[in-house]
Amino acid sequence: MRQPWLPGNEGLQAADDFSPASDVRPARAVALALALALLLLAMGRSGQIVDVAFGLEPGALADALLAAAEAWHGTMTTLGLPEALASLHRALGLAG
């Protein structure tokens, strides 16, 4: 085993991002963190999700996904999230 964060490993002699002192969590906790991060991503990028759904090959599944994406984006719009993020982009965005 070569992972520096596992017990019994010394870590690399060269500079590395990980070491025996790296903070570690159980995979279940990481799954929770990942799910929450994805939820925020889906909330903040609801408009882009609709764009992706529009680009799918036509079919029953694509129609269902598009309807779901539009419903999700509609909910986010009701909450005012896309407009708030667009204002932020206009105020602070680096380019585009």
Next chain:
Amino acid sequence: MLFPTGIFALFFATVFCLHWLLNSRPLANRLMLLGASLVFYAWWSVWLCLLLLGVAGWAWALGLFVRNRRVALFLGIFGILAVLGLFKYADFFLGEIAGRMALALGWEAPGLLALVLPVGISFYCFQAISYLLDVRAGEVTPEPWPLNVALYLGFFPHLAAGPIVRAAHFLPQLRAPPDARRVPMVMAGLLIAGGLAKKVLLANTLATELVDPAFRDPEALDAAGAALAIYGYAAQIYCDFSAYSDMAIGVAALLGYHFPRNFDQPYRAASLRDFWQRWHISLSFWFRDYVYKPLGGNRGGRWFTARNAMLAMVLSGLWHGAAWTFLLWGAVHGAGLVLERWLGLAPGEGAGRWRRWLGVLLTFHLVCLGWVLFRAPDLAGAGAMLAALGRWEGISPAWPMLALVAAALALHALPPNWQQGLERRLAHWPAWALGLGFGAVVVLVLVLGPSGVAPFIYFQF
């Protein structure tokens, strides 16, 4: 499939769940990881997967014999280099060398093959060679079945643009299931979020607003514009490539696998030798261990060492692409390394502060000179960019871009282990808070950056 996209986020979430659910069934887990890697690769083109599997099968089959038979090693490496040569160098040879010779002799120039360069081919071919050489050296035992070799070459976090992970480092990790109770989430999250910020906010903006327009029309630039574009490219390529490496390392770590660090604040280097121990470390060490040392390294006197350094660096240049600009870029670095060694220019451990600062400044500018060759479409383009540095009339600096370049380069002013310091501060946060924090950072980065997803520079190599 590109890392900073929603599709990749969904893909990774699925792989993450399957991986840890299957952790107690190693064979099924590795088959799943290989299948997922092929899906990741097939996003570009399905036939690329066949080529990858072909190279993996070849390396595995020859790997069974290389320990006892030297001819198997030569055959194995020759086969891998032949694939790389066909896709990457055939047209350069046909157009630039055979074509020019034919024209000089009054013959008809040979036609070009016009093959599409498969994404990541240089990376996985070098890993296949690493497998053969590590087996030969006894650093890793030959794999009895092809699955682990295919997964080593095709593992999706490093498949498209590295880092080039050594067989002796990665294969032992595949032989035992990763520990599901110990996943280095905080550092992985920092690497992914930080990489995304470097790529989206800095590299993409520098490319679209400064570097691409400047290198497209260098005749329109004055000295300040040319200097800013060159510094801008130095910042862009660092932010772009190190971002990909950081994200790859972070993604692999969330699955319980370790890739060594690939960038270590390279523009802090006080000599070229130091630079190559900080920039694309996995490639530098590959050339050091598999080319420079087998050639004799520095064991045979002054000229012998110089020849070996030049050869390694020119080959490193050619690895990046089949063009005179890359070849010359490698030669400039090789010559710089040789001169640095001969003249004793590299500041040693005990060098004073000012000597070290001078070394950093000189090294950075020599590296920037090399970047002109690296970025320019051809030698004439590189010459035009360097000529623009001499146009001193009517200088008009672009202050917003200057600030962005300074911000990107200022990442090198951070303390060397600043991420470890941040990791310690976040270690007390519960997982849900970390998830929300990293998610918010990712959304913020995507909102503030330019729209669209630019491919990574190193995909072309």
